[in-house]
Each structure stands twice: as C-alpha cells, then as structure tokens.
Amino acid sequence: MAVCDYQIGLEGIPAAQSKISHVDGQEGILEYRGVSIQALAQSSSFLETAYLLIWGDFPQEAELEDFKHDITYHRRVKYRIRDMMKCFPESGHPMDALQASAAALGLFYSRRALDDPAYIRAAVVRLLAKIPTMVAAFQHIRKGNDPIQPCDDLDYAANFLYMLNEQTPDPLLAHIFDICLILHAEHTMNASTFSARVTSSTLTDPYAIVASAVGTLAGPLHGGANEEVISMLEEIGSVENVQPYVDSLLARKAKIMGFGHRVYKVKDPRATILQKLAEQLFDKLGGDKYYDIAVEMERVVADRLGHRGIYPNVDFYSGLVYRRMGIPTDLFTPIFAIARVAGWLAHWKEQLEANRIYRPSQIYIGDHNRPYIPIEER
Numbered sequence: 001m002a003v004c005d006y007q008i009g010l011e012g013i014p015a016a017q018s019k020i021s022h023v024d025g026q027e028g029i030l031e032y033r034g035v036s037i038q039a040l041a042q043s044s045s046f047l048e049t050a051y052l053l054i055w056g057d058f059p060q061e062a063e064l065e066d067f068k069h070d071i072t073y074h075r076r077v078k079y080r081i082r083d084m085m086k087c088f089p090e091s092g093h094p095m096d097a098l099q100a101s102a103a104a105l106g107l108f109y110s111r112r113a114l115d116d117p118a119y120i121r122a123a124v125v126r127l128l129a130k131i132p133t134m135v136a137a138f139q140h141i142r143k144g145n146d147p148i149q150p151c152d153d154l155d156y157a158a159n160f161l162y163m164l165n166e167q168t169p170d171p172l173l174a175h176i177f178d179i180c181l182i183l184h185a186e187h188t189m190n191a192s193t194f195s196a197r198v199t200s201s202t203l204t205d206p207y208a209i210v211a212s213a214v215g216t217l218a219g220p221l222h223g224g225a226n227e228e229v230i231s232m233l234e235e236i237g238s239v240e241n242v243q244p245y246v247d248s249l250l251a252r253k254a255k256i257m258g259f260g261h262r263v264y265k266v267k268d269p270r271a272t273i274l275q276k277l278a279e280q281l282f283d284k285l286g287g288d289k290y291y292d293i294a295v296e297m298e299r300v301v302a303d304r305l306g307h308r309g310i311y312p313n314v315d316f317y318s319g320l321v322y323r324r325m326g327i328p329t330d331l332f333t334p335i336f337a338i339a340r341v342a343g344w345l346a347h348w349k350e351q352l353e354a355n356r357i358y359r360p361s362q363i364y365i366g367d368h369n370r371p372y373i374p375i376e377e378r
C-alpha cells in the first residue's frame with residue numbers, strides 16, 4: 001500500500017459492508033435498517049428497535065412478546081457476579097466496573113456455538129437483559145448497599161430506573177429514557193463498534209466483544225463526552241460566561257465536549273431529538289439553568305465553528321436529560337453502553353455472516369539494522 005493511501009484515524013476508509021445503519025452527515029440523516037431515527041423515536045420501543053437492528057426486520061407481535069419475555073426472565077445476575085462487584089473499589093468508574101462484569105459473564109456462559117442461531121439468540125438476550133442490571137447493581141454496591149432486584153412487571157427502561165432508585169418511575173420519564181436508548185442504540189462504524197467488529201472477527205465469545213467495546217466507548221472523545229459536557233456546563237455556571245469560556249477554549253485549541261463529529265457536518269439529528277426530550281422533561285419537572293447555558297453554548301459555538309461543520313453531537317444534550325432525571329453523572333456513559341449493546345450485537349451477528357479476521361497493514365516508519373548495544377555501553 002502506498003503511503004498516500006494512509007489516513008490517520010482511518011477517516012473515510014470503509015471497514016465493512018453493512019446493512020445495519022446509515023448516516024448522511026451532510027443532510028443529518030440517520031437510519032437503522034432503512035428506518036429513520038425520527039420514526040423509531042416517535043413510534044418504536046428500545047427492545048423492538050434492538051430486534052430490528054439485530055435481525056434486520058421488525059418483529060411480528062408474537063416474536064416481540066417472546067423477545068421481551070425472555071429478556072425479562074434473564075435480567076437477574078448470578079450472586080457470584082454481584083459478589084465480584086463488591087470487591088471493586090467504590091471509587092472506580094462504573095464503565096470500568098461494567099467492562100469487568102461484562103467480561104466476567106463469559107466465565108459463567110462459556111459454551112460457544114457461533115454457527116447455532118439458538119446460541120446467538122440466547123447470548124443476545126442474556127447481554128441485553130443483564131447489562132442494565134449490572135450497571136444498576138454497581139451503583140448500589142459502591143454505596144455499600146445491596147443491589148435492587150429487577151421488577152418483572154416493568155418494561156426495559158422503567159425497570160432500569162426502578163433498579164436505580166427502588167421506585168417505579170413516572171411513565172413519562174420511563175418513556176423519555178426508552179427513547180434515549182433508541183437514539184444511542186447504533187451508529188455505523190464508530191470507534192466502539194469497530195472495536196466490537198475486530199473482536200468479533202477473531203470468533204471469540206460475545207461477552208469479550210461487549211467488554212472490548214465498553215472499554216472503547218469509555219473514552220472522552222467517544223461516549224465519555226456526555227459526562228464531560230455536564231462538568232463543562234457546571235464550570236461555566238452562567239449564560240454570561242458562555243462566550244468567554246468558549247473563546248478561551250478555542251484560544252487554547254482545546255476541544256469543546258459534545259461538539260463535532262467525524263461524519264456529521266450539521267447538527268446531529270439525535271441531538272435535535274434529545275433537546276426536545278430535555279424540554280419535555282423540564283416542562284414536567286421544572287427548568288434547569290444548565291439548559292439555558294447549553295442553548296447559549298450551541299449558539300456561540302455555531303457562530304465560531306459552524307462554518308467548519310462543528311455542531312452539537314449526541315453527547316451534548318443527553319446528559320441534561322439524565323441529570324434532570326436525577327441520574328449520577330458517571331452513569332451517563334454506562335447508559336450509552338446499555339443502549340449500544342444492541343448495535344454491537346447486530347455487528348457481531350453481521351460480522352459472523354461473512355467473517356474474515358481483521359488484519360490491516362501498517363506503514364513502518366522506524367529504523368532498520370540497528371546494532372544491539374550491550375547495557376554497559378549505552
């Protein structure tokens with residue numbers, strides 16, 4: 001391969017052929033299996049969307065009922081996983097706890113039969129069912145409390161909020177949270193999905209795949225940006241401070257968290273929907289001064305960087321929604337992971353359908369023929 005073929009960050013290089021999702025970054029279009037994100041956010045549920053992503057078609061009513069039933073049935077995690085989490089330091093980040101717990105599932109479900117559709121379905125069900133339980137469990141364990149067991153009467157989103165707060169959530173909050181999960185479920189060849197596909201290509205188990213993807217999602221340039229946005233809004237503190245804050249970041253050539261995207265050169269359509277959800281939530285629960293700061297920030301950044309295609313991404317408004325729901329900031333990225341498990345598993349399945357191990361090349365730019373120098377002569 002010639003040196004001119006190399007693109008730092010693999011920008012513009014296709015890493016797979018995929019039918020799972022599509023982004024048009026100029027028009028601000030996102031589709032899952034050809035269905036617009038707006039239609040799914042309006043009418044679907046997270047589990048129906050996960051089914052669509054993973055199996056390629058909307059489920060029939062009975063298929064969806066079976067899928068929901070099986071996920072509800074598998075929500076509990078083994079006491080040994082909970083005991084393992086009790087050994088984690090309480091100061092540890094919940095994304096690290098999730099990565100370790102997801103990997104640990106592989107110890108308990110070690111049978112691997114990648115050519116058996118029943119095995120694939122069981123692994124999908126188990127991961128979608130147990131990841132939220134593990135996120136909520138660590139939240140209680142790190143405070144020295146016992147985890148709250150899942151509630152079989154509640155659907156996916158409501159059950160997660162219940163496990164977090166030991167209280168059945170308001171239906172509007174549960175509905176908004178479910179839409180947030182839909183919005184975060186999949187997004188073409190982002191870094192964590194690429195990681196999932198590379199790991200899948202070695203024919204390892206799905207727990208290792210999800211663990212590798214969780215580790216990738218955690219970074220502040222990817223899913224971790226949603227936490228950083230809230231720290232930034234808190235640091236800004238008032239609408240008047242937005243402009244000097246943005247200008248000082250730009251003067252230092254620092255990145256503004258929650259803005260910019262490799263693919264979108266307009267406002268991320270998920271950010272538009274999340275902003276509306278934030279407004280719905282504030283109508284119900286009362287306003288939030290951080291929302292006013294965020295809106296002003298969007299205006300100032302558009303003024304300074306809009307001509308370069310830098311607008312809010314999915315991580316900009318999501319944190320404001322979760323914060324108003326009373327969710328701790330360091331759970332925002334684990335919540336992103338709960339949703340993205342659907343996309344990672346869809347890519348796992350697609351990768352297996354036409355697998356070849358990922359093994360790109362590199363352009364070696366180091367030395368050759370260096371002599372070995374004995375340690376006493378260095």
Ligand code: SDX
Pocket residue numbers: 009186187188189190191220221222223225254255256257258259260261262263308310313314315
């Ligand atoms: C997610 O890929 C996906 O699909 C990811 C995701 C998903 O659903 O999976 O959408 C989720 O990860 C959202 C992104 C969350 N990250 C952030 O909000 C962090 C802040 N954003 C940036 O660091 C950045 O925009 C990235 C990481 C999102 C994209 O990085 P790129 O494509 O490598 O772009 P770049 O860093 O090379 O920036 C290109 C130019 C630079 O200017 P020049 O050096 O050319 O002069 O744009 C500038 C950058 O400085 N720029 C920014 C900026 N983002 C880009 N300048 C200030 N603030 C920003 N946020």
